[in-house]
Amino acid sequence: MTEKAVIAIVGAGLVGSGWALVFARAGYEVRIFDPDAAVRERVLPWATASAKELAEAGLLADDETVMQRLSVCATLAEAVEDAGYIQESVFETVEVKSNACRAIDAAMRSDAIVGSSSSGIPASRFTEACRNRGRFLIAHPVNPPHLVPVVELVPAPWTDEDAMAETQRLMTEVGQVPVSLTREIDGFILNRLQGALLNEAWALYDEGYASLEDIDATVAHGLGLRWSFMGPFETIDLNAPGGITDYAARLGGMYHDMAAKRVPGPWPQETIRKAGEERRQVLPQSDLATRRAWRDAALTRLAAFKKSSGLGP
Amino acid sequence: MTEKAVIAIVGAGLVGSGWALVFARAGYEVRIFDPDAAVRERVLPWATASAKELAEAGLLADDETVMQRLSVCATLAEAVEDAGYIQESVFETVEVKSNACRAIDAAMRSDAIVGSSSSGIPASRFTEACRNRGRFLIAHPVNPPHLVPVVELVPAPWTDEDAMAETQRLMTEVGQVPVSLTREIDGFILNRLQGALLNEAWALYDEGYASLEDIDATVAHGLGLRWSFMGPFETIDLNAPGGITDYAARLGGMYHDMAAKRVPGPWPQETIRKAGEERRQVLPQSDLATRRAWRDAALTRLAAFKKSSGLGP
Missing domain, CATH: 3.40.50.720 (NAD(P)-binding Rossmann-like Domain)
Known part of the structure; x- marks a missing residue:
């Protein structure tokens, strides 16, 4: 070029x-x-x-x-x-x-x-x-x-x-x-990772373990914080005394058991409808555009924060 | 009390x-x-x-x-x-x-x-x-x-x-x-969501679609950003014109297909060993503690940023 x-x-x-x-x-x-x-x-x-x-x-x-x-x-x-x-x-x-x-x-x-x-x-x-x-x-x-x-x-x-x-x-x-990526796969990396997490989130909500709001809060005020500047592998590498292999030895079995017990089904229609109603009570349809602008303003500030802290480009 | x-x-x-x-x-x-x-x-x-x-x-x-x-x-x-x-x-x-x-x-x-x-x-x-x-x-x-x-x-x-x-x-x-949570489940919400994403990340790495480093970057500079202040449900609610039900109608099928084609296996031992070697080349065992301190300093700044921006407590 x-x-x-x-x-x-x-x-x-x-x-x-x-x-x-x-x-x-x-x-x-x-x-x-x-x-x-x-x-x-x-x-x-x-x-x-x-x-x-x-x-x-x-x-x-x-x-x-x-x-x-x-x-x-x-x-x-x-x-x-x-x-x-x-x-x-x-x-x-x-x-x-x-x-x-x-x-x-x-x-x-x-x-x-x-x-x-x-x-x-x-x-x-x-x-x-x-x-x-x-x-x-x-x-x-x-x-x-x-x-x-x-x-x-x-x-x-x-x-x-x-x-x-x-x-x-x-x-x-x-x-x-x-x-x-070295070769093609449906959903590439990003949406496959997103989809895996979403599938589990829908299942937990569908089975009544927690509210939509609390599942969101678990990520927004917990799981998502380290992932906003470190990936999932580096996160677990730092989360066991001996690094990633130590983490896998300690917790790999637990994560596999969870996955093995989950039979992936389609996102349930009735649960999607209920989630839609709950979201529209928190955020009416007419406010979606305003909230998207809020999200983008937050992403702008986050980008500026990451740049000034040496955590992003 | x-x-x-x-x-x-x-x-x-x-x-x-x-x-x-x-x-x-x-x-x-x-x-x-x-x-x-x-x-x-x-x-x-x-x-x-x-x-x-x-x-x-x-x-x-x-x-x-x-x-x-x-x-x-x-x-x-x-x-x-x-x-x-x-x-x-x-x-x-x-x-x-x-x-x-x-x-x-x-x-x-x-x-x-x-x-x-x-x-x-x-x-x-x-x-x-x-x-x-x-x-x-x-x-x-x-x-x-x-x-x-x-x-x-x-x-x-x-x-x-x-x-x-x-x-x-x-x-x-x-x-x-x-x-x-309304009742018990192994791994609760946070580690079940983390586990779902990790299982997919290990599979993509194991099958050679991308490097450990690139899978981490996909989250740290992409997927993880919105999740650091909004949960996965609000994220998809804002990602389709008609909100979460619209998103589910457009993409639910794709996400289900991905999950249906994945047979969950244990994290592969040989791949874990390889990942451990790669991580130790990027970050020697002796530097793990220093990097944990770096992570905590970053989390401290992120907490201060979220607080001052009204994005967190």
């Missing part, structure tokens, strides 16, 4: 818009396309407000300069044709992603790289027909990507090795934390 | 010492006993240093006054006899806990409450023989309890309802975040 290549964003909802900020704040020129004109109109006002919030939190030196690097394009070809890296963040179904990737494929430089924001569907299911399929891979962020740095890189069986290596370098350079 | 009852700490290792600080900083007189004289000698110097660190982080107004509330007793009876609440934190085996509980039972006031720091063994397995068994319950903290506020309250089948209610009130008053 040439120095400070042009970056294209295809699909400019919340995820795509966050990606635009990630690349622009690192000094890249970013060209944005979304097929929906209403979405295209929302991008720059949203980015202006978000960049200002980052600057206020000390996470961005000069938000106005950053904004000058963003432009919205009327066609996909215009956004993509000169780009060295293209981030695709369209709606997550195999059909929508297939169509978007074929359109990108037709307009892209053959040496460009296309990272898909897919949160769980592997790239092999929607890039096989692409002429440049060796240049496509998964680059899955957490929402919103400009506040949560991790990005999962997952190759399809036909992804070029250098496309993986180059994307890893780019992501590190722009301040994200890339993690690399 | 009378106002500002005396608190007794039985077992004064890292967990018990942390508990002593929790109660003393909230204004309680705390009497500490440990059967090991070497442990008894370490408690006050450790508490002095830790209270100073809390004061420096703005989490404690006056560490010297707090220290005046702590005393170490030469016998269990001396620590326990006038106490309104007793926190038991001895080594976690059924035998050691049974013996400690019988000794406490013989010396305690019949209206006192005994909370056990057991991290996974339910109280019914070691309190049945106690005369005052209705006053015993689980009060499981995260280590160290003075930096991580959650505490799981779990009744045995014979625990008095008012002992649960009173402990909940006490824990809230001293600044912890109590969560209540």
Whole structure:
């Protein structure tokens, strides 16, 4: 990739818009396309407000300069044709992603790289027909990507090795934390770990062991604290006198027994309905957007805290 | 419980010492006993240093006054006899806990409450023989309890309802975040959720999808961030336009498929050995204690950050 290549964003909802900020704040020129004109109109006002919030939190030196690097394009070809890296963040179904990737494929430089924001569907299911399929891979962020740095890189069986290596370098350079999978698996790492915990949380709630609120508090004021700056392996490595092997010897049997007694079933419909009612009593539907803004403000402060404490990028 | 009852700490290792600080900083007189004289000698110097660190982080107004509330007793009876609440934190085996509980039972006031720091063994397995068994319950903290506020309250089948209610009130008053289980289950909530995630993490590592380091980074720089101030249910409630029921409708099937394809096996011995070698290359055995101190310093700053941001107690 040439120095400070042009970056294209295809699909400019919340995820795509966050990606635009990630690349622009690192000094890249970013060209944005979304097929929906209403979405295209929302991008720059949203980015202006978000960049200002980052600057206020000390996470961005000069938000106005950053904004000058963003432009919205009327066609996909215009956004993509000169780009060295293209981030695709369209709606997550195999059909929508297939169509978007074929359109990108037709307009892209053959040496460009296309990272898909897919949160769980592997790239092999929607890039096989692409002429440049060796240049496509998964680059899955957490929402919103400009506040949560991790990005999962997952190759399809036909992804070029250098496309993986180059994307890893780019992501590190722009301040994200890339993690690399060796091969595809549904849900990748992040959502498989999330799913495992959620499956157990639903089961405990379904069986009446504790309230939704208390299960949430167990994580928010307990289990989640160390995990916000250390991973699960380092956590257990520090939690037994002799480290991780000592921990496994002491507690591995208990954890296996718990898993062996759990027969995984689908999340129970009636329990989901009840959980929905409880959540809507705590937080009415009309307040969801306000609470999401609260979450993002908290993530902004957490990112600034981690940065200033040397606990994050 | 009378106002500002005396608190007794039985077992004064890292967990018990942390508990002593929790109660003393909230204004309680705390009497500490440990059967090991070497442990008894370490408690006050450790508490002095830790209270100073809390004061420096703005989490404690006056560490010297707090220290005046702590005393170490030469016998269990001396620590326990006038106490309104007793926190038991001895080594976690059924035998050691049974013996400690019988000794406490013989010396305690019949209206006192005994909370056990057991991290996974339910109280019914070691309190049945106690005369005052209705006053015993689980009060499981995260280590160290003075930096991580959650505490799981779990009744045995014979625990008095008012002992649960009173402990909940006490824990809230001293600044912890109590969560209540309706009945016993191995591992309670916290370690069942941790175990579910760990089982999946070991499987992904064992099957070679990603490195130990990248699995840790996926949590530390991604999945763990929202969980450090919101629980898993609120996280998914905010992650779909229509809230938690909408999220379950979109992604419940994917999460169930992942679980259905996993056959839970024991953590593989050879993989544990390999993980241990990798961790010891990143962090030599001789540096484990230093890294634990680093973790606790980070948790102290995180607690101060959450408090000042209104994200935690």
